[in-house]
Every structure is written in C-alpha cells, then in structure tokens.
Amino acid sequence: MxxxxxxxxxxxxxxxxxxxxxxxxxxxxxxxxxxxxxxxxxxxxxxxxxxxxxxxxxxxxxxxxxxxxxxxxxxxHQSSIYPQDIKQRAIVDSWIDYSSLHVMVATSKIMFNTHFYKFADIAKDERSLQDGRQFLEKYLPIVEKQLTDTPFLAGKEITLADIAMIAALDTCEVAHVDLSAYTHLVAWRKKIMNEAFYKKQHENYAASFNKIMSKLTNKVE
Ligand SMILES: N[C@@H](CCC(=O)N[C@@H](CS)C(=O)NCC(=O)O)C(=O)O
Missing domain, CATH: 3.40.30.10 (Glutaredoxin)
Known part of the structure; x- marks a missing residue:
C-alpha cells in the first residue's frame, strides 16, 4: 500500500x-x-x-x-486531473510551479513569522513577514483574474493546478490573510474545500491547525 x-x-x-x-x-x-x-x-x-x-x-x-x-x-493512475495533452499538461504544470514557487513561498513566510518561529531557534523576521504579505498582494490578483475567466485554473475542469493552489492557500485563515477582495477565488476555494477529497483530510486547515496547536501550546493566536 x-x-x-x-x-x-x-x-x-x-x-x-x-x-x-x-x-x-x-x-x-x-x-x-x-x-x-x-x-x-x-x-x-x-x-x-x-x-x-x-x-x-x-x-x-x-x-x-x-x-x-x-x-x-x-x-x-492516468487521471484527467493531470491531462495527457502536452500543452494542456504544460499549462497545469505552470500553475503548479506558480502556486509553489510564488504563492506558497509567500504564505510560508507569513506562517513562519506568525506561528512556526515559536518552535524554531530563529527569531521572528518582520521584514520577511511584510514581504510575504506584499508578494501575495501581487500574486493573488493573477489567480483572481484567471478564475474570472475560467471556472478552474487550467480551464473548465479541476486539475492538479487547483489542488496545488488550494494547498498553498490553506494557511490564509490562521495567517490572517484576507482573501475577501478576491471574490472568484473565494467562491472557487469554497467549492473545492467542500469536495470529498478535501473533507477526507480535514474540515479545513485552520481547524486542524488549532486542534494540533492547542495540544502543543497555549499561545494559539
Ligand atoms: N518543495 C518541497 C517543500 C517541502 C518543505 O519545505 N517541507 C517542510 C515542511 S512544510 C519541511 O520539511 N521542513 C523541515 C525542514 O526543512 O527541515 C515540497 O514541495 O515537497
């Protein structure tokens, strides 16, 4: 297995x-x-x-x-979630890279400097925290624009592009990243987070985070 x-x-x-x-x-x-x-x-x-x-x-x-x-x-598993067509697959790959190399790097900076620094031997870095927030202000409008044009990031169907981006954005609530200005993104995210594959993992990241952190510390923000 x-x-x-x-x-x-x-x-x-x-x-x-x-x-x-x-x-x-x-x-x-x-x-x-x-x-x-x-x-x-x-x-x-x-x-x-x-x-x-x-x-x-x-x-x-x-x-x-x-x-x-x-x-x-x-x-x-030859799933349509990762298209066979090389151009369609390349589009999915480009979103996977964008979500990892840009969006998740930014959300990780914010998460580290709002929460995880408490468990590391590294001081909170305000500059890195602000960088993370400012980078998201550049990156999220691009995601919003795509979701205004198409229901999913790579077109009409859900693909790995959407799942990778959902994971990159999972920390937004606990990191106090306000997504409310991005209305298409918010609606797309809600729809995906209601899917069985997501719910099987957890209600949402924040619920999981708070449950685990409350066992580790009484300093949950
Ligand atoms: N590019 C890697 C990133 C993995 C990563 O940064 N994992 C973190 C946890 S989210 C980790 O293992 N940190 C422990 C360490 O760096 O020692 C991937 O997508 O798998």
Missing part, C-alpha cells in the same frame, strides 16, 4: 493527501515530527534524501517533493 510521510500542518503534505484522496488511492500516513528533527534521521533520509516532508513509498519506490509526487500519482 502507498505510504505517505508528512504532517497535517505541512501544506505540501496536505497537497499529496488531497491528490491521493482524489484518486481514491488507499494509503497509510506516517507522521514525521519536523519539530523533533525526524526529517533528518537516517531512516527517513533513506525515503527522502532531501530531508523534507512530504515523501512517499509506493511499493518500494520512494520519492520526495510534493509536486513530483502528485504528478507521479496522477500519471500512474
């Missing part, structure tokens, strides 16, 4: 779980405690040499990097 290694607080890990759920792939989930450094232990490095979560072990085939994982799983 597919094994997924990750954490419910990790957006790239949730992205992999959403896609496995969408594809109806049964899996076993192994919690990797990054606060305790599990990702750098020799036994985990055998699964993911990059020392990051998520990773998978698919009957002995091990792979790290969430985008490679979702592309592999969708290709293996």
């Amino acid at each position: 597919l094994q997924i290694y990750g954490s419910p607080l990790s957006s790239p890990s949730n992205k992999v779980c959403y896609v496995a759920n969408y594809l109806n792939i049964p899996y076993e989930f192994y919690f990797i405690n990054i606060g305790a450094g599990d990702q750098r232990k020799p036994e985990y490095l055998k699964i993911n040499k990059f020392g990051k979560i998520p990773a998978i072990d698919d009957d002995g085939f091990t792979l790290g990097e969430s985008n490679a994982i979702i592309q592999y799983l969708s290709s293996k």
